[in-house]
């Protein structure tokens with residue numbers, strides 16, 4: 001557990017980057033700091049490993065004040081990943097990954113063996129080990145950055161916009177891999193991003209900061225989307241938060257009808273398409289055991305008749321959800337009124353989506 005207790009950082013020029021920040025990043029979970037540029041995310045992150053020292057307040061690592069631990073010792077237990085990986089350009093990939101083990105005095109063979117193991121863990125081909133950073137793509141370099149941060153098996157990992165320099169497709173796969181790694185490693189991760197979608201995808205807990213380094217809200221993603229604390233958080237989450245929050249509603253409760261005769265199936269009862277005079281029409285599927293209500297809606301949108309096909313883990317049709325049934329599910333989950341503290345002094349502007357919701 002990482003605990004911020006009333007932490008403030010005032011830079012020598014008087015800028016208050018972080019103002020009385022109190023929050024907890026739970027052990028074994030991903031906590032994301034998100035917010036607009038200049039809101040103090042990086043400063044907050046760097047105060048954990050003492051690359052920056054707080055002006056006042058305390059940061060505790062489990063129960064120990066980080067100020068009581070000398071920085072080299074502290075950083076041995078904290079992996080650090082930054083944007084564009086920050087690899088040493090003149091060192092081979094394997095030696096970049098082995099940096100911390102070398103510093104810890106491991107013998108070269110053991111350190112390199114560990115590096116090779118980590119390259120595999122982050123999905124890199126072992127033949128890249130002998131290359132130099134410039135010979136790798138941006139996405140590969142980021143993977144090396146993650147491998148390097150994990151080299152000494154630190155319990156804590158700090159990640160500062162680690163995926164923001166790569167294109168959206170590579171970024172999505174790096175995010176998936178981080179989630180996969182985390183499901184095995186259970187590190188305590190603090191992740192900084194300015195991208196709310198990334199925060200919602202990766203965070204077990206999301207701390208939304210506002211400029212001036214003040215905490216606007218800290219919550220799990222589903223709560224954040226359904227119960228934004230104020231207008232700043234609501235704006236920051238964006239206009240499509242209604243549909244995004246359906247990603248956190250399981251599709252299990254959807255009432256399924258039987259598979260209709262106009263759905264063409266193969267011999268294993270996997271769907272092939274909707275029959276029509278002009279041939280088979282496209283369709284969309286969802287797995288009620290595994291997918292969200294959003295996935296079911298997506299499946300419905302892919303079918304010209306608006307009916308989503310439910311499949312089992314082997315892709316076999318087990319039923320359908322018609323538009324009416326999906327409407328019912330939406331009515332149950334999609335229009336839940338927000339819990340907010342009304343502010344009688346505040347007018348709700350005509351453009352505010354809450355007007356439409358009420």
Ligand SMILES: Nc1ncnc2c1ncn2[C@@H]1O[C@H](COP(=O)(O)OP(=O)(O)OP(=O)(O)O)[C@@H](O)[C@H]1O
Nearest residue numbers: 011013015017036037038039040041042043044194
């Ligand atoms: N060394 C410094 N001296 C003075 N002010 C600083 C210093 N470093 C950062 N700041 C200021 O502190 C505030 C917070 O900066 P910080 O880098 O923590 O924000 P951030 O949320 O990470 O921003 P971004 O998303 O743009 O990286 C900003 O106003 C920044 O200009």
